[in-house]
Amino acid sequence: MLYKILIVDDEEPVRDLLRDLLKKEDCLPITCSNQEEAMAILKKDTFDVVLLDIKLCETNGLEVLKNIREKYANLPVVMITGFGFDEELIGKSKQFGCSGYIGKNMPISEIIVTFKRFVKEAKQKGASS
């Protein structure tokens, strides 16, 4: 197994797709749809990385990011969004300590490669600090 991943996205088809794609990459993805579930799962289990949608129905993805950062300082979080490269959102995500930023408008193959690169970088950074 390459990475154990928690996927947080409020849209079921998106969750399922991400899960299927990452499974194919030999990862172990677990999915949930909101902040509450995510925090509960993180409490019980350890993950290599969280893949978090920036726009969740009930809570803003950025808030979830902030909460995760407070409790799990070294856990890499990669943001994923349908907004494309909105520089304001990227700026805020970085400010709240995300490890990377992926647009859903990128070609699928690129999404996976970029995601893996972000996780690798985050892990290296975590190990060196």
Added chain:
Amino acid sequence: MNGGSIPLSRFYIILNTHMKDMFSSLIENAAVLVIYLDKNKNIVLYNKKTTDVIGLKYAQAKGKNWLEVLFRGAGKTIKKEMFKAVLDEALTYKRAKDFECHLLNKGGNLRHISWNITPILSKTNHVQGSLLIGHDITEIHERENSIKNIDGSLKNIISSIDEYALYVTNLDGLITYFGMGCATMLGYSKPEIIFKHVSILHNPNKAAAELSLILEHVRLFNKFESELELINKAGSAIPVWLTVNQFLDTNGKLTGYIFIAKDITETKKLEYQVFQSEKLAALGQLSAGMAHEINNPLFVISGKLQMLKQEKLALEFKKELDLIDSQVNRISKLVNHILKFARKTTLTLEAVNINEIIEAVLPLVRYNKSLPAKVEIKKHFQKNMPKISGDPDQLQEVFLNMIINAYQSMPDGGIIKITTSNLSNRYAQVQITDTGEGIPEANLKNVFMPFFSTKGYGTGLGLSICHNIVKGHNGSIELESRVNQGTTFTVKLPFM
């Protein structure tokens, strides 16, 4: 001869004496300065008015040099020398001369005198003396000066506000006065328009209705004020703020109407730009929301599609999947373009030279094989251009877009002229002119609107993205176009 009558010779003597008295009295009491000089230019006589002005009694001046009398205590002055020269000239050439000077009166005030100098000649044409007649024009001169000042400043005011046109009509609507600014704004010269009916300045389809409304309003409320369009000589509509007042004569009788038109072209342009920017901003927000909503399902479709394509499938299914894939890609590209238009971009500003930005773009265009080859690019770059504060990547995108547009407007080839200039050390101006097919007037106002395209390809977002980027740099972007003649884009960006 009857008693009481006098002999003729006696009559002449009496008449002579009377005349002499009468002339003496006339001269003495004349409202002008009268001075008679002998041939040595010494005072022989002068009248009361002269005494009044120079403050010296005749008895004290008699026989003295004229200049010493007129310019008492003034020393050697230029005016004194000039007056002397003028008198000498009059005597030498035996011709009357005029001169103006100031004399100091008894009260110490300067009086402005206009002189007429006449040499008095004998029957043998020898100079006997000279007669100086002086008009005190101090008051007249002051009045003239003040009128000149008022007139001058009025002219200055009126000519400095050439966006105003003032014209007057009589009660029949015939133009009787066509003042300052009219020629500039409306293109007619005075002789062309005087006594023409004022409707010549209105849209022929609306003239009757507009003018009757205006005159009705003036009749009822003494004044009309509104925004409307006047038509200039060339037939173009000029947006104006028109004020019409009654024109009354000195008895208060209505004799015509005074029209004052203020050219509001610039204001209208600005209003339109603000409106356009607001509309674009609103569209941007809407597009961003929409793009996000489309991106999620699209992400799922294209993801699942990629996974399906990796399965072992019959060739015919693979072909179908490829078709679906290409169509999904098309949607995806469109959505990306919309997001680009709508994005709130943070500019990465640095000091950039606009000429270098354009130079960097040109190779990208030259090697683009999809563009017509027979296009010549002519560069006229201003040297020593000050730098602007800009995002090089985004500015390159702006000019790339415009140059590609220029290319595409000339499928059969042509010339693209790229000119940069320094506008009063405030703005860098870039003009990109093509000799292409041009844009019909009806489409001109839409070219910066998203999704507007007449090309039949592309998303119609290119120029709206350019517009957003230039606005983000506090600049402006405008275009002028004539069908079958070409289009000019003008971008102005403020210097640092």
